[in-house]
Amino acid sequence: MEESSSALGSSGKVIPMRITRTAQSVVNVKLQADRDKALGQDLNSLTNFFDYFKDETVCFKFLELLRWSNGPVCPFCGYTEKIYRTAKGYKCANKACGKKFTVLHDSVFEHSKLPLRYWFVALYLCVNDTYGINSSQLARYLNITQKSAWFMMHRIREALIENNAPLFGIVEADETYVGGRSKNKHAKKKKKNTQGRSLVDKVPVLGMVEREGRLVAVTVNNAQQETLKKSITRVVEQGAMLITDELKSYHFARENYYHVTMKHRKEQYVNDEFHTNTIEGFWGLLKRGLSGTFHQVSKHYLQRYLNEFVFRYNHRKKDATQRFLLALHYACFKRLSYLQLRLKGQHEASKLLAA
Numbered sequence: 001m002e003e004s005s006s007a008l009g010s011s012g013k014v015i016p017m018r019i020t021r022t023a024q025s026v027v028n029v030k031l032q033a034d035r036d037k038a039l040g041q042d043l044n045s046l047t048n049f050f051d052y053f054k055d056e057t058v059c060f061k062f063l064e065l066l067r068w069s070n071g072p073v074c075p076f077c078g079y080t081e082k083i084y085r086t087a088k089g090y091k092c093a094n095k096a097c098g099k100k101f102t103v104l105h106d107s108v109f110e111h112s113k114l115p116l117r118y119w120f121v122a123l124y125l126c127v128n129d130t131y132g133i134n135s136s137q138l139a140r141y142l143n144i145t146q147k148s149a150w151f152m153m154h155r156i157r158e159a160l161i162e163n164n165a166p167l168f169g170i171v172e173a174d175e176t177y178v179g180g181r182s183k184n185k186h187a188k189k190k191k192k193n194t195q196g197r198s199l200v201d202k203v204p205v206l207g208m209v210e211r212e213g214r215l216v217a218v219t220v221n222n223a224q225q226e227t228l229k230k231s232i233t234r235v236v237e238q239g240a241m242l243i244t245d246e247l248k249s250y251h252f253a254r255e256n257y258y259h260v261t262m263k264h265r266k267e268q269y270v271n272d273e274f275h276t277n278t279i280e281g282f283w284g285l286l287k288r289g290l291s292g293t294f295h296q297v298s299k300h301y302l303q304r305y306l307n308e309f310v311f312r313y314n315h316r317k318k319d320a321t322q323r324f325l326l327a328l329h330y331a332c333f334k335r336l337s338y339l340q341l342r343l344k345g346q347h348e349a350s351k352l353l354a355a
């Protein structure tokens with residue numbers, strides 16, 4: 001029946017009554033087509049990437065299509081019915097709100113003086129290079145100061161935090177120590193007892209990985225039972241099979257998990273399913289990356305570097321395009337101001353600038 005949605009006009013033609021709804025659906029179909037086209041771009045090579053993101057307009061449009069699947073949404077009141085376009089973005093038509101906004105609102109790109117295109121390049125290189133990219137390299141590629149590049153990378157790392165759904169099934173847990181190796185340091189900088197499991201110059205990091213699944217890595221204050229218990233029970237679901245080395249700190253695991261310990265002797269290192277090779281493989285990747293790409297990472301910012309390495313690890317089976325789209329999605333909802341960053345680690349920042 002057409003009656004409910006149409007009427008006869010003076011010319012006898014059927015005129016749709018719900019003109020706005022019809023118009024809206026036409027807009028939606030067009031929007032969906034634009035979205036499919038944009039998000040379906042093959043960005044697996046750098047040449048494709050630069051060909052497609054040729055200017056700011058394309059980057060903004062792309063971000064809008066990614067962020068707003070059904071057209072602009074007011075970030076202040078959630079209004080979608082009527083949004084005006086302005087010279088620089090949008091204005092909410094909700095009388096109670098009426099605020100102006102752009103697609104960058106609450107994203108890591110908000111309030112940045114750098115072109116969005118630069119951010120896209122930084123994000124792409126960060127998530128698609130095996131070991132990431134350091135601020136000196138990025139500064140050269142984009143012809144910006146190292147300070148700007150350093151800040152961009154930290155904002156990006158802050159955004160790359162993975163979801164916190166618990167790990168289950170077969171989970172390997174292991175701790176490692178990240179920091180400068182004493183033997184490579186100048187004699188003056190050497191500290192006593194800094195090899196192995198010492199905290200003087202190193203940060204303990206706890207890693208947990210679901211077999212064939214996601215990995216979580218967090219910095220911890222120490223490798224004592226209470227500390228590891230707190231982190232593991234928060235990340236790994238009760239009842240999972242937990243595989244660890246024989247460190248006493250893992251003994252608590254008998255209570256909540258099916259706990260299997262590995263003796264770190266060669267002949268027992270790999271025993272069918274019972275091994276910690278997955279997490280140890282990740283430690284290798286992390287350490288090669290930290291020493292090769294970043295040279296020196298302060299304790300203070302280590303968690304952010306972990307975010308970056310974990311993101312790449314967890315999405316290693318995706319292609320470059322998918323990783324970029326996902327990272328862009330993450331970047332839309334996280335923001336860290338320079339002031340916050342500085343307040344969190346004022347003295348560390350200057351050290352890092354030299355890295």
Ligand SMILES: [Zn+2]
Binds near residue numbers: 075078079092097099
């Ligand atoms: Zn609004």
